[in-house]
Amino acid sequence: MNNMNMPKIPLGEWVDSLVQWVTVAFAGFFTLLTNSIEGLLNIIVDVLSVGPPIVLIIFLALLVTYTSRWPLGIFTLVSLLLIDNLGYWESSIQTLAIVLLSGLITIIIGIPIGIWCAKRKTVQNIVTPILDFMQTMPAFVYLIPSILFFGIGVVPGIIASFIFAIAPTIRMTNLGIQEVPKDLIEAADAFGSSSSQKLFKVQLPLAMPTIMAGVNQSIMLALSMVVTASLVGAPGLGADVYRAVSQIDVGKGFEAGLSIVFIAIILDRITQNLRNPAYKHVLKPRLAFSILAVLVIGTAIALAILKGNTTSAPEDENSIGAQTDYEIIGIEPGAGLMALTSKAMEDYGLDQWNLFEGSSAAMVAELKKSYDAEKPIIVTGWSPHWMFASYKLKYLDDPKGSFGGAEDIHTLVRKGLDKDAPGAYTILDQFSWEPSDLEAVMVDITGGLKAGEAAEKWIKANPDKVAKWTNGAQAANGESINLVFVAWDTEIASTNVIGKVLEQHGYNVTLTQVEVGPMFAGVANGSSDAMVGAWLPTTHAEYFNTYKNDLVDLGKNLHGTKNGLVVPEYVDIDSIEDLQ
Numbered sequence: 001m002n003n004m005n006m007p008k009i010p011l012g013e014w015v016d017s018l019v020q021w022v023t024v025a026f027a028g029f030f031t032l033l034t035n036s037i038e039g040l041l042n043i044i045v046d047v048l049s050v051g052p053p054i055v056l057i058i059f060l061a062l063l064v065t066y067t068s069r070w071p072l073g074i075f076t077l078v079s080l081l082l083i084d085n086l087g088y089w090e091s092s093i094q095t096l097a098i099v100l101l102s103g104l105i106t107i108i109i110g111i112p113i114g115i116w117c118a119k120r121k122t123v124q125n126i127v128t129p130i131l132d133f134m135q136t137m138p139a140f141v142y143l144i145p146s147i148l149f150f151g152i153g154v155v156p157g158i159i160a161s162f163i164f165a166i167a168p169t170i171r172m173t174n175l176g177i178q179e180v181p182k183d184l185i186e187a188a189d190a191f192g193s194s195s196s197q198k199l200f201k202v203q204l205p206l207a208m209p210t211i212m213a214g215v216n217q218s219i220m221l222a223l224s225m226v227v228t229a230s231l232v233g234a235p236g237l238g239a240d241v242y243r244a245v246s247q248i249d250v251g252k253g254f255e256a257g258l259s260i261v262f263i264a265i266i267l268d269r270i271t272q273n274l275r276n277p278a279y280k281h282v283l284k285p286r287l288a289f290s291i292l293a294v295l296v297i298g299t300a301i302a303l304a305i306l307k308g309n310t311t312s313a314p315e316d317e318n319s320i321g322a323q324t325d326y327e328i329i330g331i332e333p334g335a336g337l338m339a340l341t342s343k344a345m346e347d348y349g350l351d352q353w354n355l356f357e358g359s360s361a362a363m364v365a366e367l368k369k370s371y372d373a374e375k376p377i378i379v380t381g382w383s384p385h386w387m388f389a390s391y392k393l394k395y396l397d398d399p400k401g402s403f404g405g406a407e408d409i410h411t412l413v414r415k416g417l418d419k420d421a422p423g424a425y426t427i428l429d430q431f432s433w434e435p436s437d438l439e440a441v442m443v444d445i446t447g448g449l450k451a452g453e454a455a456e457k458w459i460k461a462n463p464d465k466v467a468k469w470t471n472g473a474q475a476a477n478g479e480s481i482n483l484v485f486v487a488w489d490t491e492i493a494s495t496n497v498i499g500k501v502l503e504q505h506g507y508n509v510t511l512t513q514v515e516v517g518p519m520f521a522g523v524a525n526g527s528s529d530a531m532v533g534a535w536l537p538t539t540h541a542e543y544f545n546t547y548k549n550d551l552v553d554l555g556k557n558l559h560g561t562k563n564g565l566v567v568p569e570y571v572d573i574d575s576i577e578d579l580q
């Protein structure tokens with residue numbers, strides 16, 4: 001509702017249709033971009049991980065020593081050894097590669113735009129507000145269209161980091177050039193320099209310290225995006241942090257976070273002193289950086305040649321693994337389904353395969369993308385779920401039973417709720433329905449209804465069921481109830497329905513969306529009143545066992561769920577064994 005009696009401007013809808021149009025119109029371009037970025041990233045990762053970790057560690061320690069003196073060199077050596085020791089080396093390489101690549105793109109695109117801004121007032125007037133927009137729009141927002149354009153994985157993460165990080169480079173380049181003293185420019189003009197001579201011989205060299213300060217900031221901003229980017233499946237330390245949050249693993253969160261801090265310090269010191277290395281008297285920067293360039297490029301070429309020679313392995317291009325890049329598209333790292341899938345991958349010996357971490361929404365987006373293009377895809381799936389109504393899908397057979405059988409969904413409430421809110425306790429206790437009910441709500445939500453509206457619609461259509469839940473429950477008088485849930489389609493639907501029922505019974509209900517671990521912890525420590533999405537006995541066994549003494553299990557609200565690996569029907573396999 002707005003208070004001027006004006007119809008709402010459909011801004012969101014416009015953006016939606018624009019993005020939809022762009023997704024289709026530029027599909028080819030996006031695929032090209034995705035493949036190039038992925039290719040470049042793979043090269044960087046390969047170069048960085050050539051030889052055992054100690055090679056790169058010593059190399060980086062030497063580089064930092066050269067640019068920023070030996071104490072920092074020793075710091076680099078010790079901190080990287082620690083990262084390796086803690087088991088975060090591979091993640092760190094991924095993160096480093098992502099940051100280096102977004103940094104590189106930032107420089108290649110940012111510096112020319114900065115120069116252009118400095119030369120033309122009009123360009124600056126147009127670019128400045130765009131930069132303001134890019135910098136202040138929450139970075140999460142870029143991820144959404146990025147998934148649609150580039151799929152899930154590392155590419156949308158790199159693009160979002162780049163958009164988020166490019167502003168300082170452009171601004172500082174512009175500033176640096178404009179700050180070059182007028183008399184120097186006049187002198188250059190007096191000697192008859194062309195404008196490119198002026199740029200490369202006078203303006204850029206003098207502006208370099210400012211430009212490098214901008215690049216340094218851009219790289220730091222890109223690094224700060226790694227956690228956000230992991231929400232859409234970017235690998236690396238960000239994914240480790242996200243997993244730790246999702247599972248409330250304080251120790252792992254700290255270890256991965258500390259690794260990010262170390263990398264930030266190292267990158268910061270290198271980029272800060274790149275122009276003016278501490279030991280430039282011992283080794284001329286020109287020579288030092290030529291050696292560096294030769295080493296890096298030489299390694300890349302050598303690796304490419306080696307790779308070219310070894311791809312002769314008889315790999316069947318039509319195998320499901322080759323067609324899907326050996327990737328299984330997963331959901332939130334803390335989800336029970338992810339643990340079950342990892343176990344299944346062990347049980348069936350799928351060591352070649354990768355389980356992608358991201359979110360349920362990203363998984364569904366990726367499924368839709370592949371489905372529309374009739375491309376093979378394997379996702380982690382569960383029922384009830386609307387995707388089975390919207391697409392023709394099948395579960396892969398699980399002869400070893402790794403995913404367990406049909407389960408129940410339980411309602412868990414905090415201790416003391418029976419005394420503090422007896423009416424709500426009764427309703428939550430009596431809450432029980434069928435998979436088909438839940439599915440109906442989910443289908444309405446994907447059909448475009450808001451979750452709350454879909455819930456109300458279902459409640460209106462099913463008065464008898466609701467009457468059974470509320471039977472004998474004391475009405476409330478605006479007391480507050482807080483329900484926690486994870487943004488899984490099933491839980492969005494069920495939590496909204498029970499929330500509306502409680503509201504209609506006089507409660508003031510808030511729904512709080514959190515990660516998996518925090519959902520259980522929140523009810524156990526009493527900061528939330530209840531959750532209706534505990535999948536037992538298998539999927540959430542670990543969380544349940546951790547917190548069961550501190551919460552009250554009101555038993556099942558639904559029976560007959562399923563977990564497993566799901567593929568579109570047009571994919572020509574039937575069993576997890578076919579992936580071996």
Ligand code: PBE
Pocket residue numbers: 331334335336337338382488490533535539540563
């Ligand atoms: N799910 C849906 C959750 C439980 C509800 C299967 C994605 C999980 O895997 O934890």
